[in-house]
Amino acid sequence: MSTLSVQSVFQRHREPVYQALRSAIDAIETQASTAHSELQAFYGQMKYHLGWVDEHFHPAIANTGKYLRPTLLLLASEAVGAGENDDALLRRALPVAAAIELTHSFTLIHDDIEDGDEERRHRPTLWKLWGVPQAVNTGDGLFSLARLTLWKALDEGVSSSVVARLGMLYDRTCLAITEGQHLDLSFEEHLDIPTQTYLQVIERKTAALISCSAEMGAILATTDQESIQSLSQFGRALGLAFQVRDDMLGVWATEEELGKTPAGDIYRRKKSLPIIHALAHANFADQHRLYEIYRQKAELTNEQVEQVLAILDATGTKEFCNSFLTQQCNAALDALANIATKDRPHSQRALADLTLLVRFVNQA
Amino acid sequence: MSTLSVQSVFQRHREPVYQALRSAIDAIETQASTAHSELQAFYGQMKYHLGWVDEHFHPAIANTGKYLRPTLLLLASEAVGAGENDDALLRRALPVAAAIELTHSFTLIHDDIEDGDEERRHRPTLWKLWGVPQAVNTGDGLFSLARLTLWKALDEGVSSSVVARLGMLYDRTCLAITEGQHLDLSFEEHLDIPTQTYLQVIERKTAALISCSAEMGAILATTDQESIQSLSQFGRALGLAFQVRDDMLGVWATEEELGKTPAGDIYRRKKSLPIIHALAHANFADQHRLYEIYRQKAELTNEQVEQVLAILDATGTKEFCNSFLTQQCNAALDALANIATKDRPHSQRALADLTLLVRFVNQA
Numbered sequence: 001m002s003t004l005s006v007q008s009v010f011q012r013h014r015e016p017v018y019q020a021l022r023s024a025i026d027a028i029e030t031q032a033s034t035a036h037s038e039l040q041a042f043y044g045q046m047k048y049h050l051g052w053v054d055e056h057f058h059p060a061i062a063n064t065g066k067y068l069r070p071t072l073l074l075l076a077s078e079a080v081g082a083g084e085n086d087d088a089l090l091r092r093a094l095p096v097a098a099a100i101e102l103t104h105s106f107t108l109i110h111d112d113i114e115d116g117d118e119e120r121r122h123r124p125t126l127w128k129l130w131g132v133p134q135a136v137n138t139g140d141g142l143f144s145l146a147r148l149t150l151w152k153a154l155d156e157g158v159s160s161s162v163v164a165r166l167g168m169l170y171d172r173t174c175l176a177i178t179e180g181q182h183l184d185l186s187f188e189e190h191l192d193i194p195t196q197t198y199l200q201v202i203e204r205k206t207a208a209l210i211s212c213s214a215e216m217g218a219i220l221a222t223t224d225q226e227s228i229q230s231l232s233q234f235g236r237a238l239g240l241a242f243q244v245r246d247d248m249l250g251v252w253a254t255e256e257e258l259g260k261t262p263a264g265d266i267y268r269r270k271k272s273l274p275i276i277h278a279l280a281h282a283n284f285a286d287q288h289r290l291y292e293i294y295r296q297k298a299e300l301t302n303e304q305v306e307q308v309l310a311i312l313d314a315t316g317t318k319e320f321c322n323s324f325l326t327q328q329c330n331a332a333l334d335a336l337a338n339i340a341t342k343d344r345p346h347s348q349r350a351l352a353d354l355t356l357l358v359r360f361v362n363q364a
Numbered sequence: 365m366s367t368l369s370v371q372s373v374f375q376r377h378r379e380p381v382y383q384a385l386r387s388a389i390d391a392i393e394t395q396a397s398t399a400h401s402e403l404q405a406f407y408g409q410m411k412y413h414l415g416w417v418d419e420h421f422h423p424a425i426a427n428t429g430k431y432l433r434p435t436l437l438l439l440a441s442e443a444v445g446a447g448e449n450d451d452a453l454l455r456r457a458l459p460v461a462a463a464i465e466l467t468h469s470f471t472l473i474h475d476d477i478e479d480g481d482e483e484r485r486h487r488p489t490l491w492k493l494w495g496v497p498q499a500v501n502t503g504d505g506l507f508s509l510a511r512l513t514l515w516k517a518l519d520e521g522v523s524s525s526v527v528a529r530l531g532m533l534y535d536r537t538c539l540a541i542t543e544g545q546h547l548d549l550s551f552e553e554h555l556d557i558p559t560q561t562y563l564q565v566i567e568r569k570t571a572a573l574i575s576c577s578a579e580m581g582a583i584l585a586t587t588d589q590e591s592i593q594s595l596s597q598f599g600r601a602l603g604l605a606f607q608v609r610d611d612m613l614g615v616w617a618t619e620e621e622l623g624k625t626p627a628g629d630i631y632r633r634k635k636s637l638p639i640i641h642a643l644a645h646a647n648f649a650d651q652h653r654l655y656e657i658y659r660q661k662a663e664l665t666n667e668q669v670e671q672v673l674a675i676l677d678a679t680g681t682k683e684f685c686n687s688f689l690t691q692q693c694n695a696a697l698d699a700l701a702n703i704a705t706k707d708r709p710h711s712q713r714a715l716a717d718l719t720l721l722v723r724f725v726n727q728a
Contacts (some may be wrong), residue, residue, distance in 0.1 A: 032543060036564055042546040080556060110504060111388035114497035133549050136500055140474060141542035148535040151528065167531060169514040178505035179396055182406040200400055217565040293666065329416050 009075075009353045010066045014338035015091065016093050017070045020098035021050065024149040044137040046145070047110055049126055054189035063121040068242075069104055069213040070097030072235065072357075076217025078350035079341050080227045088157075093220050100213050103170075107177060108207075109139035113184060115287055133362050145172075158220065166216050173212040180204025191271060191279050197312050198276045199240070207239030214238075226337045234335035234354070240330035241361045248271035250310065264323045269294050273324075275308075276318050278286060281315040329362040370724040373439075374430045374715045380454065381434045383460035385414065388513040409502040413473055413490055422444035427485040429480070431579040433468055434461030436721075437603075440581030440595045442714035443587065443705050451709050452521075460530060464577050466510035467534075471541060471573075473503035479550060482598075522584065529569050530580050537576040542569025553656055555635060555643050563604070563641045571603030578602075591703045598699035598718070605692035605725045611636035612685050615676065630669050635656050637688075638681050639672075645679040693726040 004017070029043035037215050044057035049060035078086070084096050111117070112125040119125060126244060127135035149171065153163050180351055214235030220227040227243045250265030251274045265272055279290055297307040300308075312318065338352055341347045376592055391527035408421035415426035441457040442450070462479045475481070476489040477499055483489060491499035496525075514534065551557050578599030582592040602708050613621070614629030615638045629636050643654055654675060657668050676682065705711045 028539070036543075036547060036549055036561070038550050039543055098646055110500055114500055132496070134546065136474055136478055137542055137545045138506070140504075143504070144535055144538035144542055146530070147511070151532045151535065154528060159524075160522040163528055163625065164515065164524040164531075166516045167528075168512070171515065172510055174508035175505060175512060176391070178501055178592060179403055179406060181501045182401060182498065182505065183402055184380065185501060186402050186405065188434060197400070221516060233648060325440075 009356060010068075010071055013071045016094055017067045017074070017097055018064070018100065020094040021101060022052075024145065024152070024188060025050075025060060028145065028148075029299030034306075039092055042138060042141060045126055045130060045345070046105075046142050047135065048129075048338065049142070050105055051121070055124070055129055057308060062123060065121075067101055069210060070101045072210065072221045072238075072354075073097045073100055073213040073217040075350045075353050075357075076214040076231045076235075077221040078217075079220050079354060080224065080339060081221040081342065083345075084287050089221060092158050094150055094158045095156065096216050097213075099150040099170070100209065100216070101148045101198060102142055103174065104209060106139050106142040106146060107181075109135060109142065111181070113139075114181065129349045136264050153220070162219060165219055169212055169215060173208050176204045176208040180206075180208070185272070186214070191275065191291065191332060195273070195277050195280055198273055199232045202240060202243045202273075203236070203334060206243040207236045210242065211235030222340070224340050230338040234332050234339075237328045237331035238358060239336060240362065241332065241358070242319055243324050244273055244328070245323050245361050247274060248318070248325070251309075252318060263305050263309065266308050267300055270347050271302070273356060274312055276306075278312050278315045278317045281317070282311055283314075286314065288310045315335075317360060326362060329358050348350070366508060367691075370381075370720060373720060374432075374435055377435045377438050378431060380458055381431045381438070381461055382428070384458040385465060386416075388459070388466065388509065388516070389414075389461045392509065392512075398600040401528065406502060409490055409494060409565075410469075410497065410506050412493075413502075413506070414469055415485070417690055419493055426487060429485075431465055432606075433574060434465045436574065436599065437461045437464055437577040437581040437704050439583040439721075440578040440599075440713045441580075442710050444582050444591045444703060445535040445585040445594070445706065445708075451500050453585060456520045456522050457581060457590060458583070459513055459520065460580055460584060463510050463534070463582070464573065464603060466506055466513060466720040468573060469512055469539065470503050471545075472500060473506065475545070477503075493677075500619070502558070502570060526583060529583055533576055533579060535573050540568045544570075544572070551635070555639065555655065557633060557640060560635070562637055564606060566607040566637075567600070571600045574603030574606065575599030584614040586704070588704050594699045594702040598696050598703075601692045601696035601699060602722060602725065605689050605696065605722070608685055608689050608692070609725050611638060612682070612689070615673075623664065627669050627673065630672050631664055633664070636677055637685055639686050642676050642679045644683045645681070647676055647678075649679065650675045664692055690726060693722050696722045 025043060025046060029040070032039040032043065034318065040057065045051060046313060047053045048055060048057070051064035054060040072089065074097055076092055077089055081089045086279055108120065109126050112120055112128045113132055118128045126138060127321065130138070147170070150167060151262070153166070154160060162212070180201050180203070184205060185202070210335070211232050212235070215228060215232035218231040222228065247265070250272055251263055253262055254361065255262050261267070275290070279287060282290060289307060293300065293308060333355065335357070339351070341351050375467045389407060389410060390703060393404070396403040396407065404421065409415045410420070412419060415428035416424065418424040438454065438457055438461055472484065473490050473534070476484055476497055477491045481489055482492045489499075490502060490720060494502070511534070512546060514531060515527065517530070518524060539692060544565050544567070547561070551565070575596050576599070579596035580597040586592065611629070614634060614636055615627055617626055619626050639654070639658070643651060646654060653671065657664065657672060665721070697719065700715065700722075703715070707717050
């Protein structure tokens with residue numbers, strides 16, 4: 001499995017997703033800034049966060065992310081889409097895909113405030129540039145705009161009962177994300193949380209929106225409830241795997257794989273699955289050592305990072321994470337096997353792409 | 365017009381609105397805290413903000429506000445509701461009314477953060493008690509919950525196309541509120557903004573949600589587009605009047621009327637319509653004096669407050685505000701006159717109540 005073939009999966013949907021995002025913001029921005037020029041800065045902040053403009057609101061090319069969630073939504077839609085015209089299928093799904101990406105973006109604006117992160121994708125975060133009050137509010141605006149974008153599906157011929165179903169799923173998902181963030185913030189001062197609790201957090205914070213994306217794609221393209229349910233389960237498992245893979249890379253990826261210092265999450269003292277598992281399974285002396293290291297105010301020395309890595313070794317944490325990852329990837333593949341895909345080239349390709357994504361995530 | 369008769373208008377809808385709010389939160393809270401007990405604190409923060417519990421999440425009786433927006437929504441619905449059963453009409457409108465009140469509540473959580481306000485209704489604000497990160501997130505959660513509540517209208521037999529129309533209006537309104545807040549925050553450091561710009565701010569920040577409430581009530585009860593449009597205009601005018609009345613009370617209300625120190629908004633250096641109007645119309649020396657007073661770091665002396673009040677007198681600011689208020693109240697009454705109300709006792713009473721609200725606001 002090459003990284004290249006996964007990149008081509010993302011590449012294929014990149015341009016339509018980008019155009020859908022642009023059109024979601026551009027029309028509203030033009031209208032608003034005609035009413036009041038100062039509102040250009042409001043939508044400008046959103047576009048900065050999305051990686052389209054610099055801090056002076058001049059066009060820029062920054063890292064926009066790979067559009068994982070909208071891509072999944074479109075692939076799910078293609079996988080179960082019936083014999084109808086593929087362009088029509090895409091047009092119906094694109095506003096919803098854009099809504100999901102805008103929602104993900106909104107959560108990052110508020111996460112950066114809540115976590116005090118000063119940089120995202122190598123640029124200053126919104127609150128760092130424009131202050132917390134504006135950033136909280138611009139996040140709320142992007143959240144509202146995301147939902148407004150969902151309704152565009154009506155213009156593409158999606159029935160209002162289907163849009164209502166999407167909207168309800170969407171709102172339940174947003175509530176779950178905030179529940180996850182509440183738990184995460186509540187546990188900030190604690191390291192001794194059960195592994196199960198950590199999984200409850202990432203299920204809400206990360207997996208919920210990925211599951212929602214796949215389920216929405218399915219709802220847009222089929223009425224087969226079993227396929228819809230399977231794609232929801234697929235998304236949940238993939239989302240959990242995705243987060244745990246990220247946690248593992250933050251600890252064990254090599255410098256070549258990352259393009260940056262390895263063990264970065266240990267240097268940053270990030271409370272990810274490896275540390276939580278190690279703490280729960282280390283012997284008394286190692287537990288004590290981990291607490292000491294994670295509670296000190298000073299930066300971690302290289303030697304301390306080596307000590308942490310040694311404790312992770314002693315607790316079999318990498319094996320645990322790998323096994324959890326494989327378990328979720330298998331669950332995702334099982335869910336895919338339950339989907340009633342159509343015998344169309346597009347459906348078959350989408351199914352192959354979804355499978356490819358799972359296998360890629362399982363490579364940590 | 366007595367305050368008492370206005371209170372009875374609010375009183376009549378108070379209990380059903382409160383019950384709708386409770387049921388919106390209680391079911392979801394029970395489900396969530398069964399999954400994870402720590403989530404009790406998440407919903408507990410929302411209930412604290414709504415005035416139902418104290419900071420230890422024990423039942424409490426605090427000031428919950430008068431439920432202006434949901435009451436307007438229900439009155440608008442009653443005013444144009446056709447011959448159907450009145451209980452059915454109320455049941456259909458209540459989830460939507462609750463969604464609107466929860467949305468208003470959410471905006472207050474984030475406003476308090478953005479404005480750095482430490483107290484609301486004589487209790488510490490959410491961020492003051494639980495920190496900015498949790499308060500930002502609990503606000504997001506309440507926003508999501510508000511929208512989730514909207515969908516309950518489907519269970520009461522509202523069609524999905526009507527709910528879609530409500531949802532779209534709702535999302536446009538939320539975006540407008542954040543636009544207004546962006547403008548307000550942008551002008552924080554400036555006093556010399558045109559009166560027209562101030563009105564653009566309060567149109568979005570305050571009038572938009574009040575207009576949305578009245579329009580939603582109408583959409584739920586009639587298909588007569590002119591009545592729907594008229595109730596939207598009614599809400600907009602009432603919302604503008606409502607805010608300007610508040611601005612006037614903050615400057616000119618007597619101690620008996622307020623139950624607190626008069627001219628409080630001047631002591632707090634609040635940038636409300638009176639100050640903005642006075643600055644735009646004062647002579648050079650008075651302008652200079654106002655700038656000096658509003659820019660000093662120290663608390664205002666009683667003498668300085670007297671000076672400000674004298675400048676407001678000299679610029680005819682109270683007359684301007686009064687005339688603006690009356691103009692909006694007349695526009696609200698004109699809009700009411702265009703509504704096709706039904707010849708039912710409930711409709712007639714609702715229309716009388718809406719008229720009463722306008723006359724009450726016009727009394728500043």
